[in-house]
């Protein structure tokens with residue numbers, strides 16, 4: 001039994017620039033660059049606003065018509081009025097409200113980054129990096145920062161999915177520890193390739209592989225026919241193609257296992273004031289057991305800074321692999337984290353795939369919204385499946401795609417994966433949870449067994 005010790009931090013001003021908030025808390029974010037553009041027509045002229053997000057630093061650039069030189073560049077909405085005073089002759093008064101509305105829409109857009117963020121911070125003289133992530137460019141950026149600080153550093157790994165650890169080997173030095181949950185021991189024991197191979201072989205026995213390929217690669221009819229021909233002749237080919245596809249996105253599959261520092265059951269403590277269990281990494285830094293997105297999932301908490309790193313517990317859509325956790329566990333973990341955010345008055349949330357969120361109330365709203373979306377999606381997919389006692393895979397997926405449910409349609413929109421069609425994995429998962437079993441492997445037909 002342990003109690004969390006927290007000291008008060010300066011409260012976040014929610015009107016503050018996110019980048020400044022992160023700096024105040026001593027957090028550096030390495031993220032994927034994103035650019036969004038919004039256009040609007042006013043009579044004969046256009047107004048175009050470009051939003052660039054680089055390492056969570058936002059920049060809004062406003063252009064008139066097709067001009068290449070912008071009329072305004074700001075980093076935060078509250079800079080608009082001051083900047084506008086300088087260029088009153090260029091923007092008509094009747095356009096001001098619309099521009100502010102366009103800026104707000106861009107600013108509030110919920111973005112999902114396909115490459116996970118990496119978060120860097122120091123405690124005392126030691127630096128920590130949450131998730132080395134993937135892409136060589138990311139590794140180089142982090143490396144040059146590590147070089148400039150020259151501090152001893154460790155990696156905290158949120159979970160076993162390779163897009164979160166692919167850069168481990170490029171970053172770890174001789175003394176680096178890579179902290180992982182003890183469940184990762186079993187996952188990495190046979191090696192990640194073997195794990196993926198076994199998982200894909202199992203998954204492909206449950207679904208219509210050609211149908212999954214169609215959704216994953218968006219092939220033309222001719223190419224799909226060709227793929228179907230080869231896969232029927234050599235079923236193993238589909239697994240190898242998906243392995244190669246995975247590798248293309250993740251780039252490298254060496255986890256840096258020899259640096260792994262397992263957070264073992266014997267060292268686990270219950271933090272009684274927050275009713276959660278986990279491990280003390282060092283004074284002022286704890287890893288929290290948060291199974292949901294995967295069984296080895298960890299969140300990281302710095303009580304003194306009221307800052308919580310949530311990995312992928314809140315990501316839509318969960319789960320993304322048939323070896324991950326069932327829905328009730330995912331919902332229960334989000335509930336626990338919401339309670340933690342309320343009890344501890346956490347005001348900075350740092351997820352892997354969304355932009356950081358500042359402000360306690362906003363965080364609670366975000367987590368609640370994500371949980372409700374997950375619950376809604378789960379219920380809707382259950383309802384579709386339960387409409388029939390028997391389903392051929394292809395027909396079931398057709399029914400899902402034809403659903404008029406908004407949340408299912410959002411899941412379909414997001415289903416342009418970097419690895420494999422998430423929605424197929426999700427439906428296969430729920431189908432088995434509801435007690436359907438395969439009765440005809442040739443047509444991939446499932447029937448309820450209870």
Ligand SMILES: [Fe+2]
Nearest residue numbers: 159161293312
């Ligand atoms: Fe993941």
